[in-house]
Amino acid sequence: MSSASSTTARAWRPSLARRHVPVLATLALLLVMYAVGVSQYRAFSNVQVVFNVFIDNGFLLVVAVGMTFVILTGGIDLSVGSVVAMTAMVSASLLQSGLPAALVLVVALLIGPTLGFLMGCAIHFFDIQPFIATLAGMFFARGMCTFISDASIPITDGFWTTMSQERIGDPRGNFVSISVLIALAVVLVAAYVLTYTRFGRNVYAVGGNSQSALLMGLPVGRTRIAVYTVSGLCSAIGGILLSFYTLSGAPLIAVGMELDVIAAVVIGGTVLTGGSGYVFGTVLGVLVLGVIQTLITFDGSLNSWWTRIVIGGLLFAFILLQRLIGIRFK
Amino acid sequence: MTGSRPVLTMTGISKTFPGVRALHDVDFRLFAGEVHALMGENGAGKSTLIKALTGVYEIDEGTITLDGEQVAFSGPMQAAAHGVSTVYQEVNLCPNLSVAENVFIGREPRRLGVIRWGETRRRARELLARLDLDIDVTALLGTYSLAVQQMVAIARAIDVRARVLILDEPTSSLDADEAAQLFRVMRQLRDEGLGILFVTHFLDQVYGIADRITVLRNGTLVGEYRTEELPQFSLVEKMIGKELDVLERLDEQPRRVVSSRADATALVDTAELGRKGAVAPFTLRIHAGEVVGLAGLLGSGRTEVARLLFGADRADHGQIRVDGGKAPLRNPVQAIDRGIGFCSENRRAEGIVPDLSVRENMMLAMQAARGWLRPIPRRRQDELVDRYVQALSIRPANPDLPVRNLSGGNQQKVLLARWLITEPRLLILDEPTRGIDVGAKAEIQKLVVELSDGGMAVLFISAELEEVLRLSHRVAVMRDRTMVAQLTNDDTLDADRVMRTIASGTHRKEVQR
Numbered sequence: 001m002s003s004a005s006s007t008t009a010r011a012w013r014p015s016l017a018r019r020h021v022p023v024l025a026t027l028a029l030l031l032v033m034y035a036v037g038v039s040q041y042r043a044f045s046n047v048q049v050v051f052n053v054f055i056d057n058g059f060l061l062v063v064a065v066g067m068t069f070v071i072l073t074g075g076i077d078l079s080v081g082s083v084v085a086m087t088a089m090v091s092a093s094l095l096q097s098g099l100p101a102a103l104v105l106v107v108a109l110l111i112g113p114t115l116g117f118l119m120g121c122a123i124h125f126f127d128i129q130p131f132i133a134t135l136a137g138m139f140f141a142r143g144m145c146t147f148i149s150d151a152s153i154p155i156t157d158g159f160w161t162t163m164s165q166e167r168i169g170d171p172r173g174n175f176v177s178i179s180v181l182i183a184l185a186v187v188l189v190a191a192y193v194l195t196y197t198r199f200g201r202n203v204y205a206v207g208g209n210s211q212s213a214l215l216m217g218l219p220v221g222r223t224r225i226a227v228y229t230v231s232g233l234c235s236a237i238g239g240i241l242l243s244f245y246t247l248s249g250a251p252l253i254a255v256g257m258e259l260d261v262i263a264a265v266v267i268g269g270t271v272l273t274g275g276s277g278y279v280f281g282t283v284l285g286v287l288v289l290g291v292i293q294t295l296i297t298f299d300g301s302l303n304s305w306w307t308r309i310v311i312g313g314l315l316f317a318f319i320l321l322q323r324l325i326g327i328r329f330k
Numbered sequence: 331m332t333g334s335r336p337v338l339t340m341t342g343i344s345k346t347f348p349g350v351r352a353l354h355d356v357d358f359r360l361f362a363g364e365v366h367a368l369m370g371e372n373g374a375g376k377s378t379l380i381k382a383l384t385g386v387y388e389i390d391e392g393t394i395t396l397d398g399e400q401v402a403f404s405g406p407m408q409a410a411a412h413g414v415s416t417v418y419q420e421v422n423l424c425p426n427l428s429v430a431e432n433v434f435i436g437r438e439p440r441r442l443g444v445i446r447w448g449e450t451r452r453r454a455r456e457l458l459a460r461l462d463l464d465i466d467v468t469a470l471l472g473t474y475s476l477a478v479q480q481m482v483a484i485a486r487a488i489d490v491r492a493r494v495l496i497l498d499e500p501t502s503s504l505d506a507d508e509a510a511q512l513f514r515v516m517r518q519l520r521d522e523g524l525g526i527l528f529v530t531h532f533l534d535q536v537y538g539i540a541d542r543i544t545v546l547r548n549g550t551l552v553g554e555y556r557t558e559e560l561p562q563f564s565l566v567e568k569m570i571g572k573e574l575d576v577l578e579r580l581d582e583q584p585r586r587v588v589s590s591r592a593d594a595t596a597l598v599d600t601a602e603l604g605r606k607g608a609v610a611p612f613t614l615r616i617h618a619g620e621v622v623g624l625a626g627l628l629g630s631g632r633t634e635v636a637r638l639l640f641g642a643d644r645a646d647h648g649q650i651r652v653d654g655g656k657a658p659l660r661n662p663v664q665a666i667d668r669g670i671g672f673c674s675e676n677r678r679a680e681g682i683v684p685d686l687s688v689r690e691n692m693m694l695a696m697q698a699a700r701g702w703l704r705p706i707p708r709r710r711q712d713e714l715v716d717r718y719v720q721a722l723s724i725r726p727a728n729p730d731l732p733v734r735n736l737s738g739g740n741q742q743k744v745l746l747a748r749w750l751i752t753e754p755r756l757l758i759l760d761e762p763t764r765g766i767d768v769g770a771k772a773e774i775q776k777l778v779v780e781l782s783d784g785g786m787a788v789l790f791i792s793a794e795l796e797e798v799l800r801l802s803h804r805v806a807v808m809r810d811r812t813m814v815a816q817l818t819n820d821d822t823l824d825a826d827r828v829m830r831t832i833a834s835g836t837h838r839k840e841v842q843r
Contacts, residue, residue, distance in 0.1 A: 019470060196444045198436070201427075205435055208424035215422040216486070217407040218436050275426035 021325055022269030023281040030284055033291045041298045047174045053290035054176055058183040059241035061286045064264045065190045066234025068282045069227040071265050073206045074274025075130040079137035080235045081257030083112045086141040087239025092153035092249025101159035109236050116232020120225030145251035152250040155243060163244045179241045191279040203227060207274025263315050264289050271322050337362045337525045338494050343392035345382055352378040356551045358544055360525040365516055367540035368529045371569055371628045375549040376529050380496055384409040384416055415487035419499040421479040425472025430454035432471050433486045457485045461515050477508030496527045501535060513539050531629040532810045533562055547571045566833040595654045597787045598756055602648030609634040611647050612813035614806060621782045623798035624791040625828050626808030632791045633675060636758045640672040641665040666699050671749030675761035681745045684734035688744055689715045691733050695748045718747035739770030756787040775801060795825045807831045
């Protein structure tokens with residue numbers, strides 16, 4: 001046993017914190033930003049401000065959860081923004097033609113995963129770069145939006161308007177929308193899947209070293225296809241939440257959203273090369289984005305493009321942080 | 331060891347790849363409770379045999395029986411499920427997952443599809459304790475040393491109620507202490523009744539741990555021996571396949587005169603230059619006009635020495651001096667700048683650009699040395715190319731032909747010409763005569779002599795001892811990735827002595843039993 005204990009001593013043991021550093025950094029950043037907001041603007045401390053961040057970014061959160069799966073395997077999905085728009089467009093157009101809401105939901109929820117599955121197959125079987133395969137998916141879905149209609153389609157369906165307007169609140173008048181609850185449910189399910197199922201662990205293994213994962217007998221191809229399908233499903237749910245939020249389908253909505261989503265995931269501490277990250281971090285990443293927007297809205301004098309500038313800076317800082325930790329890691 | 335039936339028997343295994351007979355009628359047997367070393371030079375068929383066993387390759391002929399039952403695995407996974415597990419040289423685990431998870435991923439204990447993490451950790455701790463390894467199983471694998479990672483890989487392998495454990499060069503990236511720890515585990519598993527198939531290049535390790543040795547050569551079985559009945563010297567003979575006195579008789583060339591250069595500043599002088607996992611620190615002086623031969627078995631670290639001298643791999647130990655001045659060679663460009671040229675042994679993959687013409691291939695190194703912004707005038711190119719096509723008698727003598735259309739020997743000459751054009755002061759030739767016909771071989775040997783007479787230093791690497799002895803002033807001997815001796819090529823040196831040095835070395839690293 002003497003040799004064994006010497007091994008223990010020799011091996012460099014990280015504190016538990018090290019692999020959580022990116023997430024903790026995001027959490028700290030979020031708290032600092034919130035504190036700044038509270039100190040600058042009196043109304044910022046209102047609980048509803050936080051709830052509004054969730055209400056305004058619920059669909060973003062759901063899509064970012066799907067993206068987390070993809071990025072954990074070391075992949076990327078550029079199609080999400082277009083799939084969100086396409087799902088909203090298909091829902092709006094089907095509702096306009098008089099189909100019952102339940103059927104529309106089913107159809108709308110099938111499109112995203114189907115496209116995701118096809119892209120995953122292309123990536124796995126034909127060894128196509130995820131960037132290219134999902135870029136093709138992005139153009140396809142965006143094109144389909146305009147093909148359905150080149151103008152915005154309003155939604156007047158009863159179910160949709162209920163979902164849009166229903167407020168779930170506390171006695172003091174603070175409230176969230178149903179979409180927020182759906183988004184949080186998606187987060188919980190995703191976190192559970194990633195931690196407690198073989199599929200979830202395979203996602204991490206593939207992202208860590210896909211060659212090893214293959215030799216360890218893990219279903220690498222199936223996992224890879226599945227994450228794009230999951231991302232497609234999350235985009236579809238996000239699209240439906242967006243159509244709840246805007247009560248319409250518009251061909252040019254959510255343009256460039258994929259980039260916000262990737263930014264949120266990365267700021268949330270998921271490593272772009274795969275294998276490391278948490279859904280909880282992604283939630284924080286989305287909240288950071290939301291709080292920046294809120295701060296700029298509260299300020300009133302700043303152009304909304306400042307959001308982009310700040311996100312750009314943060315993204316850069318976080319990728320640098322990942323790299324630094326990564327170097328220490330090796 | 332049990333005298334009973336072997337746990338694994340492979341009989342009459344043959345495997346042919348297009349153009350290559352990788353295995354021909356090979357028998358192999360493994361008993362429970364023994365460590366069985368599979369020995370042979372690179373290309374002898376060791377890997378092919380293992381891959382045939384684990385189902386990576388489909389065998390053309392022969393039968394494999396496991397516990398008396400005939401088997402044909404579809405792949406490593408199925409083999410593992412039947413108790414034949416493989417741990418490869420590279421640790422094939424996920425550094426971003428915890429130790430416990432790496433042991434169990436893909437077969438974690440679950441209840442209703444939900445992974446039971448507590449149970450997973452507990453069982454991982456138990457397994458690792460069996461390997462005498464007391465580490466935090468919740469820590470990420472990547473935070474542990476390579477040796478520990480290797481142990482974790484073994485833990486993963488033996489968990490599947492393994493009966494046969496294949497260790498494919500497990501020690502090549504471990505240092506001596508780490509290897510000793512691995513051997514302790516191997517002995518323990520052996521004593522528990524596991525049959526261990528052990529592949530390694532390190533002769534000392536074989537004698538430290540193996541109970542039995544099977545030797546392969548050129549895809550055929552040389553024989554199976556009990557370790558204590560096969561002296562190290564005979565093992566090397568069997569691996570190389572030539573009786574040593576025959577080699578001796580072959581060598582009737584006159585000895586080359588060695589001029590005394592002890593006082594002169596060495597052209598290249600390494601002090602304890604080394605790279606972990608590639609070659610142990612070595613000290614080697616090469617003078618202008620000197621040919622230093624590098625002898626040793628395939629895989630003994632010869633090419634690694636060459637790559638360090640050329641800056642193709644970066645040394646992590648010691649230093650190198652050129653003309654007496656410190657010269658850290660971080661990349662080949664720096665080496666070329668200092669007048670070092672390197673003809674790779676792997677001329678297809680690392681040397682020749684098959685689609686470029688003879689002329690373009692020849693000009694590559696010179697152009698690189700000048701920098702891409704200073705093109706070489708066409709007239710100068712023609713002059714140089716013509717000179718070397720003539721001097722090396724490259725056939726066909728058409729500089730505009732794509733190199734792919736030339737024979738192997740002529741390709742080798744083009745590669746040689748590429749470096750000669752840059753007028754290097756030290757030329758490293760790694761197996762320059764392998765796979766080319768006798769005539770071309772003689773021409774290249776003659777050229778080496780001429781070059782060294784003209785003041786060029788040459789590091790000559792070859793598996794053919796007689797060739798090394800014919801050309802070299804001194805012979806450095808590599809064994810187990812260590813430079814074990816530097817012998818002056820005088821009348822007392824012959825193939826037999828070099829061979830004995832390869833087999834036993836001057837200072838043995840003892841592996842405790």
